[in-house]
Amino acid sequence: MxxxxxxxxxxxxxxxxxxxVTELESVNPYTLLVAVVLSAQATDAGVNRATRDLFKAVTTPEQMVALGEEGLKQHIRTIGLFNTKAKNVIALSKALIADHGSQVPADRDALQKLPGVGRKTANVVMNVAFGAETxxxxxxxxxxxxxxxxxxxxxxxxxxxxxxxxxxxxxxxxxxxxxxxxxxxxxxxxxxxxxxxxxxxxxxxxxxxxxxxxx
Missing domain, CATH: 1.10.1670.10 (Helix-hairpin-Helix base-excision DNA repair enzymes (C-terminal))
Known part of the structure; x- marks a missing residue:
């Protein structure tokens, strides 16, 4: 062209x-990151249905870790690959707490080191949360x-x-x-x-x- x-x-x-704008619903960079991880091989509409109640109660990595893997599964079991995704979300939440002061890093390489986060997910978060040209x-x-x-x-x-x-x-x-x-x-x-x-x-x-x- x-x-x-x-x-x-x-x-x-x-x-x-x-x-x-993205059709994934979120309330802050952390819930955006979670939503994008959950959206792999799933529709945005399906993820939104699953996370609507979840994000009313869980908006920080600490709250997600407290909810636990089994508790998270109860919210996202309608999403494909929910077992693996629940494991990754809990693991990335622990990594954010341990390595990033519970904040989502505005850096592609740091994002890609988080469990369950590939380049596409990192690009979405960089763009939507931080306005990066990705x-x-x-x-x-x-x-x-x-x-x-x-x-x-x-x-x-x-x-x-x-x-x-x-x-x-x-x-x-x-x-x-x-x-x-x-x-x-x-x-x-x-x-x-x-x-x-x-x-x-x-x-x-x-x-x-x-x-x-x-x-």
């Missing part, structure tokens, strides 16, 4: 979603970046690097939110809704999907 088209691509997505590449972002020609790459790492290279300054903080929302609601995996896409003319995907009535 040409440089001018990239800027226009983001401009149109931003016009459609002027204030794009590009969290989930399945939606990976698909949109490749399908549209915005930032093609065969691996998550290559797509992240491509996004970092081509995304202009006005959109660097909000880019991954714009792409996630576009992929979740318009540029869907099985059948992209090209007929209502605001960037269809800039997109490399062919053939464009016709409206349902004309399919």
């Amino acid at each position: 040409k440089k001018a088209d990239v800027a226009e691509f983001y401009r149109r997505l931003a016009e459609r979603n002027p204030n794009p 590009f969290a590449v989930d399945t939606h972002v990976f698909r949109v970046a490749n399908r549209t020609g915005l930032a093609p790459g065969k691996t998550v790492e290559k797509v992240e690097a491509a996004l970092d290279k081509v995304t202009p300054a006005p959109w660097r903080v909000t880019a991954h939110h714009l792409l996630i929302l576009h992929g979740r609601y318009v540029c869907k995996a099985r059948r992209p809704e090209c007929w209502r896409c605001v960037v269809a003319d800039l997109c490399a995907y062919k053939p464009k999907t016709p409206p349902p009535a004309d399919a």
Whole structure:
């Protein structure tokens, strides 16, 4: 995608979603970190249903450790891989208490050393909690970046690097939110809704999907 088209691509997505934010619910950086860890291979909506009551009672690492692994499982058992995730959340909470004064570090490397925290999770936390210019590449972002020609790459790492290279300054903080929302609601995996896409003319995907009535 040409440089001018990239800027226009983001401009149109931003016009459609002027204030794009994560759909995961949280009350502070710690609960955001927990929510993102829980969201692996799960939907944001499913995580929100599970954490809504949890985050009314638990908002700090100390409270999570006090709740314990079994207590946490009672809240998150509707989420996939809840046993492993409960173990990781308790372990990362203990690590935050021991190594970071109970605070979520604003550093990608430090975040990735926490149990259950990979690069994508660290990028989300850095972006949402601290306003860092990071590009969290989930399945939606990976698909949109490749399908549209915005930032093609065969691996998550290559797509992240491509996004970092081509995304202009006005959109660097909000880019991954714009792409996630576009992929979740318009540029869907099985059948992209090209007929209502605001960037269809800039997109490399062919053939464009016709409206349902004309399919």
